[in-house]
């Protein structure tokens with residue numbers, strides 16, 4: 259393929275280059291958000307890691323088969339080349355990058371409803387040398403159809419056409435405007451067992467606020483909750499609501515999801531889940547759904563699982579049977595046990611783990627050896643390192659919001675983390691919000707730490723009205739001996755190095771786009787990487 263300098267740019271077009279790939283864009287013909295380079299980079303790293311994992315599994319299976327058939331025939335191991343379906347492709351940039359940057363990819367089906375988008379795609383695919391070739395038509399694998407194969411049509415129709423076992427694809431990528439909800443039912447059916455589903459949702463106004471509970475319920479089958487930590491914890495609810503909708507949609511077809519990586523990034527969420535079939539694990543989806551009662555003042559949260567499983571071991575055979583039961587509730591009193599404020603309900607949402615830390619480790623390892631392949635490698639490393647360290651409790655908090663509930667000055671992250679660690683709890687940072695903490699500590703212990711902090715940094719009681727929630731929090735007796743001395747475990751790899759996790763100084767293309775971009779020139783200042791800590 260020609261280098262950027264060699265590409266002939268027709269009148270009325272401009273050249274946009276991202277990593278290995280060039281695309282020609284004209285005003286108002288297809289949508290491209292350059293800020294999503296991070297999303298594309300991350301997706302390539304995750305799909306590469308997933309495909310290497312899958313290839314190893316296939317190789318192991320081949321070895322076993324070989325051992326069995328050794329006497330009869332010598333077989334040759336072939337790498338497993340997979341097929342990816344990008345349901346909403348726009349300019350085709352993502353599909354083109356996948357085709358060029360993921361070694362084990364056999365071909366991509368790049369689809370869009372818009373004829374303008376598919377025309378753009380075809381032009382860009384040719385520009386990158388990935389289109390159909392004149393290879394002999396007897397080619398059994400139809401490789402002459404090209405490495406990126408364009409389809410013009412509705413994403414759901416295309417995916418439903420691939421739901422038959424023999425027609426399934428290995429990876430489905432959904433990267434829509436707004437919600438992915440209308441595409442989920444088709445997507446969960448057309449991925450092979452062990453295949454990967456990559457989903458973006460940019461409708462955080464629905465997923466991460468309480469402005470549209472009816473819309474959130476319609477799209478995701480659950481509701482978010484108003485919390486003072488609105489764009490913090492609620493972002494995490496967005497992830498959990500999105501995963502819940504994938505899990506329940508998959509369960510309808512005897513399938514279940516295994517989240518590999520779930521990130522809340524800037525103005526969107528992006529999740530990577532493996533999809534499997536299996537009766538027992540599908541039933542267990544019930545035990546990975548919960549409602550949460552969340553205090554409107556102090557943000558204490560109380561989990562209400564929807565169901566549970568009881569294991570019964572058969573005396574004679576030793577076989578374990580799983581019985582599924584409803585769950586007793588409510589798990590908390592009507593008012594917040596900490597400050598007596600109103601509790602709001604959120605959910606149902608996914609209560610299982612958000613990431614597979616071994617997978618995240620492998621993506622990090624891949625990144626370590628291939629950092630120069632990714633324009634946003636620094637930020638990827640930051641996000642992935644924090645995600646890897648995250649403990650799996652549902653929500654998180656920031657010291658400043660916690661302090662505001664007590665009307666006191668804010669302890670540092672380190673103060674809080676150390677005190678919780680000394681009290682025997684685990685803590686971690688969260689990838690979704692600068693300066694946030696997750697902990698296994700119950701809310702009363704977190705509040706005891708705050709009361710210990712206030713003993714050293716008294717609040718002005720005359721400024722706090724009688725009977726207010728803050729008064730109630732302050733009046734509670736502490737049961738913890740609070741120790742703020744620096745705990746060695748409060749320094750983690752992610753807090754030690756200056757990691758770039760959060761987008762700062764956004765460019766003019768910041769945010770979820772709704773229309774094609776116009777203008778000229780493809781030079782974009784890479785100011786999308788801001789350091790935390």
Ligand SMILES: C[S@@+](CC[C@H](N)C(=O)[O-])C[C@H]1O[C@@H](n2cnc3c(N)ncnc32)[C@H](O)[C@@H]1O
Nearest residue numbers: 346347348352370371372375412413433434435
């Ligand atoms: C956000 S853009 C995709 C961006 C692209 N994935 C990327 O990384 O640059 C969404 C695209 O979905 C297309 N679209 C919307 N509804 C669709 C449908 N029902 N079927 C197929 N394509 C659709 C739009 O035409 C638009 O080009």
Ligand SMILES: [Zn+2]
Nearest residue numbers: 553556594597
């Ligand atoms: Zn409360």
